[in-house]
Amino acid sequence: MAAKKSVLVVGHGLIGHSFIEKLVERHADFEISVLREEPRPAYNRVMLTQYFENKDADKHDAMKLSYVSEAELKELSVKLIYGRAMAIDREARSVSYTMLGKGEEGSSSVSYDVLVLATGSFCFVPTVPGMTLPEKKNVHWPDDPASRPEGVFVYRTIEDLEGLLTAAKAGANRAVVIGGGLLGLEAAKAVYDLKMESHVLEMAPYLMPTQLNEPAGTVLTQKIQALGISVHVGVQIKEIAHTEDGKVRGILILEKGADTLVLLECDL
Numbered sequence: 399m400a401a402k403k404s405v406l407v408v409g410h411g412l413i414g415h416s417f418i419e420k421l422v423e424r425h426a427d428f429e430i431s432v433l434r435e436e437p438r439p440a441y442n443r444v445m446l447t448q449y450f451e452n453k454d455a456d457k458h459d460a461m462k463l464s465y466v467s468e469a470e471l472k473e474l475s476v477k478l479i480y481g482r483a484m485a486i487d488r489e490a491r492s493v494s495y496t497m498l499g500k501g502e503e504g505s506s507s508v509s510y511d512v513l514v515l516a517t518g519s520f521c522f523v524p525t526v527p528g529m530t531l532p533e534k535k536n537v538h539w540p541d542d543p544a545s546r547p548e549g550v551f552v553y554r555t556i557e558d559l560e561g562l563l564t565a566a567k568a569g570a571n572r573a574v575v576i577g578g579g580l581l582g583l584e585a586a587k588a589v590y591d592l593k594m595e596s597h598v599l600e601m602a603p604y605l606m607p608t609q610l611n612e613p614a615g616t617v618l619t620q621k622i623q624a625l626g627i628s629v630h631v632g633v634q635i636k637e638i639a640h641t642e643d644g645k646v647r648g649i650l651i652l653e654k655g656a657d658t659l660v661l662l663e664c665d666l
């Protein structure tokens with residue numbers, strides 16, 4: 399009997415998981431593996447802000463964010479590998495990855511007959527001085543969260559939100575959000591709900607410039623400011639200032655119409 403063909407899915411977000419579900423539903427005769435860099439099976443990223451509704455919950459499952467558990471994947475005979483894909487050898491049909499499972503380190507590789515890349519997108523992070531610490535720079539992964547100053551997060555994963563909550567519990571009380579679009583405002587609401595002094599920086603002349611026109615964006619700016627969140631529009635971000643031991647301490651900005659730089663101090 400011929401050996402089963404193997405399908406390797408890289409990335410276990412909404413798309414990677416939907417693909418696996420469809421493949422399983424069709425009873426296709428494949429050995430399925432999924433390589434995932436986040437430390438838990440796929441969950442609903444769109445509902446991420448709900449994570450703040452129950453800050454003390456131990457498990458994201460409690461908030462119904464999860465699409466599937468490790469046990470369910472096992473039942474479906476889907477092999478879940480925690481790791482970050484680093485290189486594809488198309489000739490040898492194998493993917494090498496950095497191992498990220500509990501207690502694992504180093505690298506390994508997994509072979510495939512069919513490779514599916516479902517790696518999604520990544521957050522745009524402005525490449526201003528101070529955003530990456532030279533001593534922590536990762537040449538293989540320019541967007542490596544570990545290369546940023548402590549206290550600098552993107553708003554994308556459960557780990558990012560846990561980082562925000564941990565920082566809040568440790569006493570962080572001033573937060574600056576870069577980006578006044580949909581996700582920036584969600585992030586601003588999150589830090590506002592954590593009782594932090596909150597600022598939003600938007601380089602366009604008004605908030606949500608992709609979705610709104612100027613009059614609507616200006617009304618929104620006024621509404622957000624009325625909540626007690628400081629909105630800075632038409633602002634330029636010049637540098638992320640950090641302490642000698644690599645903790646964020648502020649953002650150097652040029653406010654609209656100003657000719658001198660200002661350090662907006664922050665903990666996050």
Ligand SMILES: Cc1cc2nc3c(=O)[nH]c(=O)nc-3n(C[C@H](O)[C@H](O)[C@H](O)COP(=O)(O)OP(=O)(O)OC[C@H]3O[C@@H](n4cnc5c(N)ncnc54)[C@H](O)[C@@H]3O)c2cc1C
Pocket residue numbers: 408409410411412413414433434435436443444445446447481482483484516517518519553554555581584
């Ligand atoms: C807070 C928030 C709210 C959102 N709200 C909405 C909304 O209301 N409406 C909407 O349409 N969209 C929304 N989005 C966007 C939506 O989440 C994405 O469009 C959707 O998640 C895309 O699914 P995906 O599976 O393609 O990618 P992702 O969800 O990004 O999943 C890709 C996975 O692949 C992993 N990966 C990447 N590279 C590698 C690698 N080299 N090795 C291993 N794994 C890797 C990533 O870590 C990730 O886990 C929101 C996003 C966020 C963060």
